[in-house]
Amino acid sequence: MSGRKNPLSAAQAPAADTFKILAEESPNVIFINKMGSVVYANKKAVDLMGYSREEFYAPDFDFMSLVAPEFHARTRRNLKMHMRGREVPPFEYAIMTKDGRKIEAIIATKLVAYEGGAAILGVVTDVSRLKRAEAQLRRSEERWRSLLEQSVSHITIVGPDERIEFMNRRPSGRDVREAVGRPICEFMAPESHPALRAAIRRAFMGREPSTLELIAEVKGRRWWFQTHVGPICDGDSVHSVVLSSVDITDAKKAEDGLRQAQKLASLGRLSAGLAHEINNPLSALSGEVQMVLERARDPKLAASLRFMGRVSSRIENIVKGLLEFSRQDPAADRQPVRIHDVLERTLKLVERRMRLAGIRVVQRYGRPMPLLHANRGQLEQVFMNVILNSRDAMPGGGVLTVSTRKAPGGFVEVAVSDTGAGIAREHLDHVFEPFFSTKDPGRGTGLGLPISHGIVSRHGGTIRISSEAGRGARVFVRLPVAHGGNGKGNGKG
Numbered sequence: 001m002s003g004r005k006n007p008l009s010a011a012q013a014p015a016a017d018t019f020k021i022l023a024e025e026s027p028n029v030i031f032i033n034k035m036g037s038v039v040y041a042n043k044k045a046v047d048l049m050g051y052s053r054e055e056f057y058a059p060d061f062d063f064m065s066l067v068a069p070e071f072h073a074r075t076r077r078n079l080k081m082h083m084r085g086r087e088v089p090p091f092e093y094a095i096m097t098k099d100g101r102k103i104e105a106i107i108a109t110k111l112v113a114y115e116g117g118a119a120i121l122g123v124v125t126d127v128s129r130l131k132r133a134e135a136q137l138r139r140s141e142e143r144w145r146s147l148l149e150q151s152v153s154h155i156t157i158v159g160p161d162e163r164i165e166f167m168n169r170r171p172s173g174r175d176v177r178e179a180v181g182r183p184i185c186e187f188m189a190p191e192s193h194p195a196l197r198a199a200i201r202r203a204f205m206g207r208e209p210s211t212l213e214l215i216a217e218v219k220g221r222r223w224w225f226q227t228h229v230g231p232i233c234d235g236d237s238v239h240s241v242v243l244s245s246v247d248i249t250d251a252k253k254a255e256d257g258l259r260q261a262q263k264l265a266s267l268g269r270l271s272a273g274l275a276h277e278i279n280n281p282l283s284a285l286s287g288e289v290q291m292v293l294e295r296a297r298d299p300k301l302a303a304s305l306r307f308m309g310r311v312s313s314r315i316e317n318i319v320k321g322l323l324e325f326s327r328q329d330p331a332a333d334r335q336p337v338r339i340h341d342v343l344e345r346t347l348k349l350v351e352r353r354m355r356l357a358g359i360r361v362v363q364r365y366g367r368p369m370p371l372l373h374a375n376r377g378q379l380e381q382v383f384m385n386v387i388l389n390s391r392d393a394m395p396g397g398g399v400l401t402v403s404t405r406k407a408p409g410g411f412v413e414v415a416v417s418d419t420g421a422g423i424a425r426e427h428l429d430h431v432f433e434p435f436f437s438t439k440d441p442g443r444g445t446g447l448g449l450p451i452s453h454g455i456v457s458r459h460g461g462t463i464r465i466s467s468e469a470g471r472g473a474r475v476f477v478r479l480p481v482a483h484g485g486n487g488k489g490n491g492k493g
């Protein structure tokens, strides 16, 4: 090697003095390795590696002891490449200090002419602090990430344009990837937009964080959230806003159910009192009308009295409905009842009316169905009310589907669905209230559903409607199975 001609021109050799002055000042380790021996090591090399220059320059000093064992092979390969005149790109490795510490570093090497021969100039940068900081940052990021992912809260970060920048969970029914970048209001019910926008604006202006109730809405489904909105600051400026939300849908629904039940109970008491008060004077009145009618000679007077009679019997019917709604007798005339018998009889009674209205009736019965312990007549009344409501909702014809199934918890569920006009959201909360009707006066009294609700509740069951305007309605009636009636002796359903 030394016999060959130096491939580098003298001009490329560093001017020895200048090089050494610079090298001594360098914050990097700089060394020159000639034929496997260290012929120069700078001050930083001495400081960092712990060897004195005498030790570095000793003829038997093993250059490889400066390299961590796992990088020996790579280092040898690189040296060979240099000797063949090839460039070697900088690479990450680890150096070993005299006292056995391993330090992560990046080394850049170059073939140079040094004191009349080819040598390798190495510049080593200690990157261990950088690596530690990187690892720490990664750990801290991972900690935050798992904290966010495991949080029961829904955490959403939005930018100044109200678009979602981050979300720790899937918004129900959609993918996080779909949500990021979209305006947050796209996931909210319209009535929640103003309050949410105001809270976001407040947070961006660095004002007090706020807590509000929001309704999320995706594809027609709604969820209630208790949401805290606060700023994420970077020094003095707010760069995003964080929303931390807890799902309160179940509590909200339970609360609504309770409120509804309480409302209906107090309405029941009111109606019972009212009906009793009206009943006596009303029957006295119709009795009088009847008596006068029998004696009336004048046909005009008689016609007028007959009209009064019809009006009072309509009032009697309403009062009867009110009494029915508010009835308290828990277990009148109950016997084992097959739900399919009840439905068959009811459908038979309305068969003609349905045909005339152009309504096709579809029956989907689950079999076998357990027996109920119920008042057959009252159940027929419930399904009559529900089915007639469906008929009224489909003046242009449609499909009425009656299906049955066993429901969890020892219930039988009957679902009556139609393809009619449906119920507007603002009406849905009121359909079980007495006298709530959207029908023309004289067509609907608004007592059908309240009476049905009363009957079903007294049987220990539930009745519920799900509907959207223009999308038909589904009524679900759940009734408890008779004790010991579970699928026995009623295989035909």
Ligand SMILES: Nc1ncnc2c1ncn2[C@@H]1O[C@H](COP(=O)(O)OP(=O)(O)OP(=O)(O)O)[C@@H](O)[C@H]1O
Binding pocket: 385, 389, 390, 393, 418, 420, 421, 422, 423, 427, 431, 436, 437, 438, 439, 443, 444, 445, 446, 447, 448, 449, 450, 472, 473
């Ligand atoms: N299947 C349905 N489709 C659309 N709207 C319905 C349906 N069932 C009930 N409703 C709505 O609920 C209201 C209340 O029903 P409810 O049966 O209590 O009273 P009504 O039918 O109006 O009068 P009544 O039953 O006393 O003759 C109806 O007026 C209607 O607006």
Ligand SMILES: [Mg+2]
Binding pocket: 385, 388, 389, 444, 447, 448, 449
């Ligand atoms: Mg009705």
